[in-house]
Amino acid sequence: MNIKQEIEKTMEADDQIRLNDITIDPLSVKAIMINEVVPAYPENDFYGSEDAAYLETTIPLFQKAGIKVSNIQEILDHGIYITNAIKTPKTETTIDNAAIERSLPYLEQELALFPNVKVIMLMGDVAKKCFNRITKKATKKNAVPAISTYKLRHSELFYQTIRIMPSYIMTGKNILIEKSKVQMAAEDLAIMFEIISD
Numbered sequence: 001m002n003i004k005q006e007i008e009k010t011m012e013a014d015d016q017i018r019l020n021d022i023t024i025d026p027l028s029v030k031a032i033m034i035n036e037v038v039p040a041y042p043e044n045d046f047y048g049s050e051d052a053a054y055l056e057t058t059i060p061l062f063q064k065a066g067i068k069v070s071n072i073q074e075i076l077d078h079g080i081y082i083t084n085a086i087k088t089p090k091t092e093t094t095i096d097n098a099a100i101e102r103s104l105p106y107l108e109q110e111l112a113l114f115p116n117v118k119v120i121m122l123m124g125d126v127a128k129k130c131f132n133r134i135t136k137k138a139t140k141k142n143a144v145p146a147i148s149t150y151k152l153r154h155s156e157l158f159y160q161t162i163r164i165m166p167s168y169i170m171t172g173k174n175i176l177i178e179k180s181k182v183q184m185a186a187e188d189l190a191i192m193f194e195i196i197s198d
Helices: 003-010 053-064 072-077 097-111 125-139 179-197
Strands: 031-037 080-086 119-123 157-159 162-167
Touching: 003 097, 031 097, 031 125, 031 179, 053 072, 053 179, 072 080, 080 097, 080 125, 080 179, 097 125, 119 125, 119 179, 125 157, 162 179
Parallel strands: 031 080, 031 119, 119 162
Antiparallel strands: 157 162
């Protein structure tokens, strides 16, 4: 199934919205990692090119978690799908509400494509906020409490039967500076991998 084509079957076309134009078996996906926002240039996205900027921090994070991967295909082969919460590039340092509102229906459709997901990792506060908006629509409450990520990391949170794991941002230059967050994200990733490997 091509993710982009599948979403566009039910969604109105929007030239600004950037979707993952990749073909995968949706039944093989056991974990979804939701990153913050698409990069300014499509080739820097997870599936954009072999030397995509987003993979420069993502692949070492997997390796730090003890998961042997060297490219995005190997991540997919483990049943892990990575996407972005915000489907339009950032124009300012913060992400405004309009960008969230515009992207949410696409993210919601995208998540619904994968029936066998055991874990959703929310990589950063924007992913957490977007996921809460989606789940709140269905259940009238947030799936993730409004508490700092470091306090939530060891809580077992679930939405329906899916384990929800709030973690830290996995892309961008800041990740190289914040070593403790990288360490925690790698630990979270290792837990997620253990869950889907059972």
